[in-house]
Amino acid sequence: MQYAVSILLSGVSLGGQYALIAIGYTMVYGILRLINFAHGDVFMVAGLIMVYLSAALPLPVAAPLMIILTVALGFLIERAAYKPLRSAPRMSVMISAIGVSYLLQNTATYVTGGLPQMYPSLPFLSENITILGTSTKWVTIVTPFLVVALVVVLTQLINHTKVGMAMRAVAKDFETSQLMGIKINSVISVTFIIGSLLAAVGSMLYFTNYSSIVPLSGTLPGLRAFVAAVFGGIGSIPGAVVGAFLIGICESIIKGSPWSIFSDAFTFALLIVILVVKPTGLFGEKATDKV
Amino acid sequence: MLKIEDLRVNYGGIEAVKGISFEVPEGEIVTLIGANGAGKSTTLRTIAGLVKPASGRITFQGEEITGLSPDRIVSKGITLVPEGRHVFPDLTVLENLKIGAYLRRDSIEEDLNKVYNLFPRLKERSWQAAGTLSGGEQQMLAVGRALMSRPRVMMMDEPSLGLAPLVVKGIFDIIKEVNRQGVTILLIEQNANMALHTANTAYVLETGRLIMSGAGKELLANEDVKKAYLG
Numbered sequence: 001m002q003y004a005v006s007i008l009l010s011g012v013s014l015g016g017q018y019a020l021i022a023i024g025y026t027m028v029y030g031i032l033r034l035i036n037f038a039h040g041d042v043f044m045v046a047g048l049i050m051v052y053l054s055a056a057l058p059l060p061v062a063a064p065l066m067i068i069l070t071v072a073l074g075f076l077i078e079r080a081a082y083k084p085l086r087s088a089p090r091m092s093v094m095i096s097a098i099g100v101s102y103l104l105q106n107t108a109t110y111v112t113g114g115l116p117q118m119y120p121s122l123p124f125l126s127e128n129i130t131i132l133g134t135s136t137k138w139v140t141i142v143t144p145f146l147v148v149a150l151v152v153v154l155t156q157l158i159n160h161t162k163v164g165m166a167m168r169a170v171a172k173d174f175e176t177s178q179l180m181g182i183k184i185n186s187v188i189s190v191t192f193i194i195g196s197l198l199a200a201v202g203s204m205l206y207f208t209n210y211s212s213i214v215p216l217s218g219t220l221p222g223l224r225a226f227v228a229a230v231f232g233g234i235g236s237i238p239g240a241v242v243g244a245f246l247i248g249i250c251e252s253i254i255k256g257s258p259w260s261i262f263s264d265a266f267t268f269a270l271l272i273v274i275l276v277v278k279p280t281g282l283f284g285e286k287a288t289d290k291v
Numbered sequence: 292m293l294k295i296e297d298l299r300v301n302y303g304g305i306e307a308v309k310g311i312s313f314e315v316p317e318g319e320i321v322t323l324i325g326a327n328g329a330g331k332s333t334t335l336r337t338i339a340g341l342v343k344p345a346s347g348r349i350t351f352q353g354e355e356i357t358g359l360s361p362d363r364i365v366s367k368g369i370t371l372v373p374e375g376r377h378v379f380p381d382l383t384v385l386e387n388l389k390i391g392a393y394l395r396r397d398s399i400e401e402d403l404n405k406v407y408n409l410f411p412r413l414k415e416r417s418w419q420a421a422g423t424l425s426g427g428e429q430q431m432l433a434v435g436r437a438l439m440s441r442p443r444v445m446m447m448d449e450p451s452l453g454l455a456p457l458v459v460k461g462i463f464d465i466i467k468e469v470n471r472q473g474v475t476i477l478l479i480e481q482n483a484n485m486a487l488h489t490a491n492t493a494y495v496l497e498t499g500r501l502i503m504s505g506a507g508k509e510l511l512a513n514e515d516v517k518k519a520y521l522g
Binding site for chain 2: 178180
């Protein structure tokens with residue numbers, strides 16, 4: 001019982017952290033039909049920024065500043081690497097995204113000298129708590145609630161504000177949106193800003209559970225979140241969240257079993273199965289391409 | 292009001308519009324007719340700012356607007372109802388209308404009522420997803436959406452395309468009604484018969500060049516036009 005509780009808790013928490021990354025993937029895909037391969041690395045950079053900022057500044061300053069810098073990074077990546085390719089074939093943009101991913105990893109290697117960086121221990125989030133006889137960190141408890149709250153806010157924004165309406169319109173039809181007077185570049189920027197913001201928050205929650213961070217720290221969480229987004233139906237925000245929680249829980253169960261070494265194999269096998277059996281995922285839109 | 296001078300536009304590697312000049316006087320209905328590929332759509336898309344011209348000048352109320360971005364063009368009071376309607380299928384009818392007023396900061400209640408008066412069907416269906424409307428209703432929505440920006444000039448690209456004859460007649464009645472309410476209309480149509488009956492002034496476009504112009508009724512009676520476009 002105690003064991004099951006601890007597995008479930010860590011699964012839900014992990015899932016919440018993946019959800020925050022997965023939303024960034026799914027929103028960008030929804031609007032640009034682009035798999036932003038650099039997204040996992042933005043998540044890693046957010047972690048590193050936190051490492052360096054917290055060494056120099058008190059946490060209440062460092063954390064918001066980290067979020068702002070991460071958002072700026074996401075915004076700049078879109079402006080520099082994706083916007084100039086707006087009318088290029090989709091494959092070119094994807095290659096550009098892969099390039100940005102390597103650029104971020106290599107820059108991180110250069111800056112850190114390739115040495116693992118100690119992630120700061122955050123007050124409250126890193127402290128221990130005992131629930132139903134299971135000892136865990138506060139972050140495990142906070143994560144799912146924070147994720148649900150952020151998703152509710154995001155859904156309200158998308159469904160009930162002018163910019164949200166514009167996002168839905170641009171996701172469907174660039175040209176007609178322009179005819180309405182919508183500046184599609186601004187709407188796309190907003191999408192990257194939201195995605196990076198959530199990744200920054202996610203990185204704080206995720207890395208609190210790990211002692212250190214390396215330049216490749218964003219790769220696997222990023223890929224798992226990507227699988228979650230595909231599982232839920234890429235383009236769909238509720239899909240990404242549900243997919244992420246399911247993947248987090250599965251990973252946690254497998255890690256607690258004798259086959260723990262296969263946890264990532266399971267995740268990627270799941271990706272293949274989804275792509276073969278139901279490529280639109282749980283909540284995905286029908287496979288009509290944008291014309 | 293809207294003046295096009297020696298407009299040239301390259302589209303997909305070919306010169307689709309080869310130096311055309313025409314004028315749209317305030318309060319009129321002007322139509323461009325011509326076969327597929329004559330450059331009609333490209334002309335409208337260039338005025339709307341979706342396509343950049345290779346050369347030429349577009350002026351609106353004396354002010355040059357050549358090459359401005361689509362949002363600037365909309366804010367000047369020129370709107371385009373695109374070919375194939377292109378309503379946002381997942382947005383509700385009401386949201387489609389609201390997004391037509393995207394650039395406006397003032398209250399849109401009055402315009403919303405105006406559109407609903409013009410198209411009572413849209414009011415009945417305001418909470419429905421636009422994708423569930425019939426073709427004719429989607430065309431009404433596309434027109435209503437365009438009106439929400441309070442345009443001075445409304446350009447329409449093939450409004451009758453794919454609609455049943457009875458519905459087409461309704462659409463043309465609406466065009467006339469919108470015009471009566473003070474909106475200047477620039478219309479392109481393959482249905483030359485309907486267009487010429489409706490328009491004050493008409494231009495005939497052939498492979499990127501203007502080959503004829505005149506009053507709508509005049510062209511209706513013209514032997515060449517009859518042969519080429521009226522069947």
